[in-house]
Amino acid sequence: MPGETRKFDVIVLGAGAAGLMCAAVAGQRGRRVLLLEHNAQPGRKILISGGGRCNFTNIHCTPANFISDNPHFAKSALALYQPRHFLELVERYEIKWHKKTRGQLFCDYSARQIVDMLLAECERGKVEIRMNARGIAVEASSGEFRVACAVGDFTASALVVATGGLSIQKMGATGLAYDLARQFGLKVIQPRAALVPLLLSGAEGGWTGLTGVSADVTVQSARGPQFREKLLVTHRGLSGPAVLQASSYWRPGESVRVDFAPGINGQSKLLEPLLAQGARRDDAALRQALRAVLPQRLAWHLADVGTPTGWSNAALEAAEGRLRRWEFHPAGTEGFEKAEVTAGGVDTGGLNSKTMEARAVPGLFFIGEGVDVTGHLGGFNFQWAWASAVAAGKAV
Structure with missing residues (x-):
């Protein structure tokens, strides 16, 4: 019915690498998950990554490959979900891959295979995905989050913000993660262009x-x-x-x-x-x-x-x-238009490193590029997306 507010256990904002992964993990745990994306298709940045072949992780990944105001924050999530875990998932879907000299792993054929794999994982978890969810607004009351957008009104007891940073704005990048962090009283470290000429x-x-x-x-x-x-x-x-x-x-x-x-x-x-x-x-x-x-x-x-x-x-x-x-x-x-990633973002001091949940706002999680954890070039930012997503997906 028009105007009906639908209820879920978890709402994930953003169907990029982190959002898709988190939704899949939460859904496969039996949670009723809604994934909202303001673009018309999921995983747009995945599709253009690695020259269209997606440098999906790096086998040499360590916390030393990341920049943050708190260099220790990423350790827990990275230990929980390592490159070998994502590689096991890739091989389960029989995606052919190859390694380059610095430990980067790429698809042999197309980044589309990674997007299709993540969508299949969401389907396994019975995740409901809604595209073109523009104009997202969030309110919280009585332990629930209400999300209103172009595709409807929804509520859930857990909200995961996976909307990314400001890099590659032609792909639809916005500052929504930072706006929501500030709305709920979290500090934001000034975002800046990174991996940029x-x-x-x-x-x-x-x-x-x-x-x-x-x-x-x-x-x-x-x-x-x-x-x-x-x-x-x-x-x-x-x-x-x-x-x-x-x-x-x-x-x-x-x-x-x-x-x-x-x-x-x-x-x-x-x-x-x-x-x-x-x-x-x-x-x-x-x-x-x-x-x-x-x-x-x-x-x-x-x-x-x-x-x-x-x-x-x-x-x-x-x-x-x-x-x-x-x-x-x-x-x-050359700014955010040419930057591969965004440095800075939601201050990790306000987040639980094991779950990515906001310490002062139960049920609110921030993952992926929007958080103040930025990887080096070579698949490390994807590994952070997977790791932070799994940490949240297991906690919601």
């Missing part, structure tokens, strides 16, 4: 003339670890896996340090050929030394912008140091 301007804008050039480097922001992977120069600045990793730690006003020759150990130097007795010391020799290690366009550019102040041993040593600790000063990031 960095912008260069001013004197460093000339680097964009190397658009398309990539090199194996190490990159480190002021407050993060070193990442040795590829750097890619773009028409707006810097990208590539190493830069994306460092971007999650970067803050405006800080520098980013690059070692252009990480494969050279302390006993052999990038400019070693110029330091040899009787060696030629001029611009041509500098270019030749750099070209032996770096792509030509990058070597030529570094020879121009990193020319030694002279050709003495001391000057060459100083130039070597600069090339091994080159500092960029990004003007910003």
Whole structure:
């Protein structure tokens, strides 16, 4: 009947990776579950992940692969549900997969297989899924949550917020998780774009003339670890896996340090050929030394912008140091439109690490990207989605 309020045991908001997983786990425990999604289809970000093949986890996953104001928060959920557990589910559905060198696991064929698997798991749990649930509003009273939206009015004693962060807004990302957290008195750590390209301007804008050039480097922001992977120069600045990793730690006003020759150990130097007795010391020799290690366009550019102040041993040593600790000063990031994930979010201090339930609001849970737990590049954010979802799904 029009206007009827339907009652469930659990309402899950958001049919992304975390929401689908949580709904399936709760449903298979015998809970009557409603899954609401404001988009027209479930799992949209899953479908575009990993170049369409979904980097669904990483076998090397540890709490050290995550960023949070509380670095210990993720430990419980990650221990409860590990990469091997999700892999067992993937293999149960006979989804073919492959491993890349850094432990990332991908589907051989299509990310659609992961979405279909999660939908099948929801069906096993008799989860009711409603799409196009726009205009979601939540109220709480007498131990129940009432959700009103475009597809109806619903109530439940447990509400799980799995609406994600602000990244990739063209896929329908919203700040609903943060709005609901604030509505119920939870603190929100300022969301910021993470795993995102960095912008260069001013004197460093000339680097964009190397658009398309990539090199194996190490990159480190002021407050993060070193990442040795590829750097890619773009028409707006810097990208590539190493830069994306460092971007999650970067803050405006800080520098980013690059070692252009990480494969050279302390006993052999990038400019070693110029330091040899009787060696030629001029611009041509500098270019030749750099070209032996770096792509030509990058070597030529570094020879121009990193020319030694002279050709003495001391000057060459100083130039070597600069090339091994080159500092960029990004003007910003490409923002949430290009960010793969959102850092910051619902403060973990207000959540139970074993269940993801709000300490001050019984029955209210936050999982996935909307929480202040952000993984490194390489399948770690999916593993957080699965782990936090299972923790909540077993608790609701």
